[in-house]
Amino acid sequence: MIVTKAIIKKIKEETPSIRWFLLEAKDKNFQFLPGQWLDLKPEGMEKWGGYSMMGPPSDLPFFELAIRKGKNHPTTKWLYEEAKVGDTVDIQGAGGKCFYSPKDNDQVVLIMGGIGLTPLMSMARTFFKEKSLSKARMKIFYSVKNKDEWAFKDLLSELEKDERIQVKTLFSQEEGHLEKGDVFDSLKSSHYFLCGPPQMIEDLNKGLLQEGAPQENIHFEKWW
Numbered sequence: 001m002i003v004t005k006a007i008i009k010k011i012k013e014e015t016p017s018i019r020w021f022l023l024e025a026k027d028k029n030f031q032f033l034p035g036q037w038l039d040l041k042p043e044g045m046e047k048w049g050g051y052s053m054m055g056p057p058s059d060l061p062f063f064e065l066a067i068r069k070g071k072n073h074p075t076t077k078w079l080y081e082e083a084k085v086g087d088t089v090d091i092q093g094a095g096g097k098c099f100y101s102p103k104d105n106d107q108v109v110l111i112m113g114g115i116g117l118t119p120l121m122s123m124a125r126t127f128f129k130e131k132s133l134s135k136a137r138m139k140i141f142y143s144v145k146n147k148d149e150w151a152f153k154d155l156l157s158e159l160e161k162d163e164r165i166q167v168k169t170l171f172s173q174e175e176g177h178l179e180k181g182d183v184f185d186s187l188k189s190s191h192y193f194l195c196g197p198p199q200m201i202e203d204l205n206k207g208l209l210q211e212g213a214p215q216e217n218i219h220f221e222k223w224w
Contacts, residue, residue: 001039001092004030008087009062014151017069018115019080025061025091032057034100034126035119035193038093040065041075042083049075052119052195053094056126066151068115098193098221102127105191106136111183111204113143113196117151120195128159139185140167143178143196147171180207188212194220 004027012020032038032053039048055064070076083089100108100123108127110120120140127138140159144150150169160167170178183192183204192208194201201220208218 001095002027003090003092006030006040006063006089006091008083008085008089011083011085014066015149017149018151019067019069021065021067021079021083023063023065023089023091025063028061030060030091030094032060032063032094033096034122035098036094036096036122037119038091038095040079040089040091042078042087042089045074045078047074048092049073049079050095052096052122054118054121054125056122056129058126058129066115066118096221098195098219099123100126100193102130102133102136106133107185107187107190108136108138109183109185109190109192110138110140111143111178111192111194111196112141113178113200114145114149115151116194116196117142118195120193121152121155123193124159124165125155128162128165134164136164138165139183140165141178141183142167142169143172143200144169145171146173178204180204180211184208184211184213188214190217192218194218 006023006025010022014020037050037052041048051065053063067079069080112120156167159165
């Protein structure tokens, strides 16, 4: 992959453990599809980190990332503790085979767990902008630990204003984890996109198959 540059334009503390970034790609040829990720590192650092874009590709050359606090990975630690507006970073990509095409999927269920909301928010916001798809429908299930970790409430509320989109947020410490009965759509044509903790993805994939969803309609990236 070709290494190019991006500049950090804005930073916001979204929750006690999630930091949001707006960056500008300096290479006009940089592209991504909803659901894809890129590799990123600060200039001079050797270790790359992989992070999913959370905005629609139509926003380019600007793109958004949301980073969960972590001290084990040097790039993640730098982004969370040291990065500042105006810093230049190296990027390469985009990568990932789990992406969304609005015109190919008119019945979609997005299932997000924790920071796994980032690539699926890119899908949701892309659909939100495709107003011509008046007959398409999208359901969003967002599982988060508690209200302190409830990220991007305003964005989710904005999405919900679209009559084509339904949003349900579940707080797992109070209400338990998402189960197959919560997310299964009786329409056989529905496509499911999952991103979150490995156990959540494995359990829901198995449960959706048991309910009769075709495996080719269940999409996730197995990174573990």
